[in-house]
Amino acid sequence: MILGLVGDGIAGEIVPEAMKVLRAAEEAYGLDLEILGPYDFGAKYWIDHDMRQGWDPAVTEELFREVDGIFKGPVGLPDLLRRLPGPNLPINMRMDLDLYANIRPCRLRPGVDSVLVGRKPGDIDYIVVRENSEHMYVGIGGYLSRGGVTELAIDDYVQTRKGCERIIRKAFEMAKTGEYKGRVGAPLDGKRRVTCTAKWGICKGDDLFKDIYHEVAKDYPEIEQDTTWIDSWSYYAIMRPNFYDIAVMPNQYGDIMSDMSGAIQGSMGLAGSLNAGEDHCFAEPTHGSAPDIAGRMISNPTSMILSVGMMLNWIGDKHDDRRLKEAWRGIDSAVDRTLGAKKVRTPDLKGKNSTSEFGSAVAGEVRKGG
Numbered sequence: 105m106i107l108g109l110v111g112d113g114i115a116g117e118i119v120p121e122a123m124k125v126l127r128a129a130e131e132a133y134g135l136d137l138e139i140l141g142p143y144d145f146g147a148k149y150w151i152d153h154d155m156r157q158g159w160d161p162a163v164t165e166e167l168f169r170e171v172d173g174i175f176k177g178p179v180g181l182p183d184l185l186r187r188l189p190g191p192n193l194p195i196n197m198r199m200d201l202d203l204y205a206n207i208r209p210c211r212l213r214p215g216v217d218s219v220l221v222g223r224k225p226g227d228i229d230y231i232v233v234r235e236n237s238e239h240m241y242v243g244i245g246g247y248l249s250r251g252g253v254t255e256l257a258i259d260d261y262v263q264t265r266k267g268c269e270r271i272i273r274k275a276f277e278m279a280k281t282g283e284y285k286g287r288v289g290a291p292l293d294g295k296r297r298v299t300c301t302a303k304w305g306i307c308k309g310d311d312l313f314k315d316i317y318h319e320v321a322k323d324y325p326e327i328e329q330d331t332t333w334i335d336s337w338s339y340y341a342i343m344r345p346n347f348y349d350i351a352v353m354p355n356q357y358g359d360i361m362s363d364m365s366g367a368i369q370g371s372m373g374l375a376g377s378l379n380a381g382e383d384h385c386f387a388e389p390t391h392g393s394a395p396d397i398a399g400r401m402i403s404n405p406t407s408m409i410l411s412v413g414m415m416l417n418w419i420g421d422k423h424d425d426r427r428l429k430e431a432w433r434g435i436d437s438a439v440d441r442t443l444g445a446k447k448v449r450t451p452d453l454k455g456k457n458s459t460s461e462f463g464s465a466v467a468g469e470v471r472k473g474g
């Protein structure tokens with residue numbers, strides 16, 4: 105059972121395209137995906153329902169735990185920042201369902217130009233493995249107000265042995281299998297490599313992150329080690345993206361570097377992502393709800409399509425279901441074929457086609473299989 109949620113802004117345009125592709129995958133791979141929804145969900149829903157009702161009553165906390173996977177379009181609108189009710193928001197969902205790994209591939213696909221001059225499809229194929237439950241996002245802190253004036257704000261960054269160990273182990277496991285990548289190893293030399301990046305020597309939590317990286321790395325002698333400060337990594341990822349295979353990093357850095365990676369791979373609209381834990385997962389694009397372009401059907405649905413594909417793969421692993429894993433590979437290659445053909449393209453990739461024309465083209469390729 106899969107739960108679908110729509111979201112805000114362009115979510116209403118890209119989620120239906122992901123649904124088209126899921127339906128095509130059902131046909132092509134003989135699946136019977138029981139999809140609930142997609143339900144309206146997000147800041148707009150909350151406003152439209154007079155801000156009192158919270159989310160659609162069908163979307164309960166219990167349901168979040170019952171389903172095999174969840175997918176969601178981006179949520180949030182600028183005017184409503186800090187005003188949405190607590191449960192079932194992306195950050196809380198990550199915490200509540202303990203989705204400690206945020207998997208954000210950066211791959212330059214056929215037919216797409218990177219912002220980096222001279223890079224060709226296949227030259228860039230790394231994954232940002234973002235720790236998803238600690239660091240700046242723990243919400244520990246507060247305000248000091250005197251005389252009604254907020255004078256001080258404090259945030260605590262937290263990193264734990266458990267938190268560091270599980271994400272770093274996940275990164276090494278991903279380097280081993282090449283899961284979610286176009287190829288195993290780094291494009292430059294084919295070497296499987298896990299880059300650890302943070303700001304050790306300055307932040308204590310990042311010292312711990314690096315120490316634990318070296319401990320965990322001992323269990324993976326076949327995988328090359330690489331460590332770089334996060335500021336340097338932001339430079340190197342641009343100068344030599346082909347050197348990277350898997351880059352593991354604390355939460356906040358992963359948030360920033362995955363947006364930068366959106367540009368590196370040619371468009372934020374191509375940036376799929378998966379939040380994954382041991383028992384639950386939810387798929388959502390790396391980007392936000394893009395209210396500036398919403399309502400014009402010009403958004404690129406690839407990010408949403410790849411996210412739901414990654415979700416199928418994760419569920420396939422959980423239930424040992426080969427067909428679901430094949431469906432992910434089918435979706436992944438259908439996206440490549442559609443982009444590579446350069447016939448149907450959204451405006452972010454200098455095309456003139458609409459969101460739904462592109463989604464239909466990918467669904468058509470999925471149906472062909474392969």
Ligand code: IPM
Nearest residue numbers: 180194195359389390391392
């Ligand atoms: C992301 C987003 C979120 C984050 C926001 C919406 C809270 O930027 O998924 O990268 O900061 O993690």
Ligand code: MG
Nearest residue numbers: 359360363390
């Ligand atoms: Mg972000």
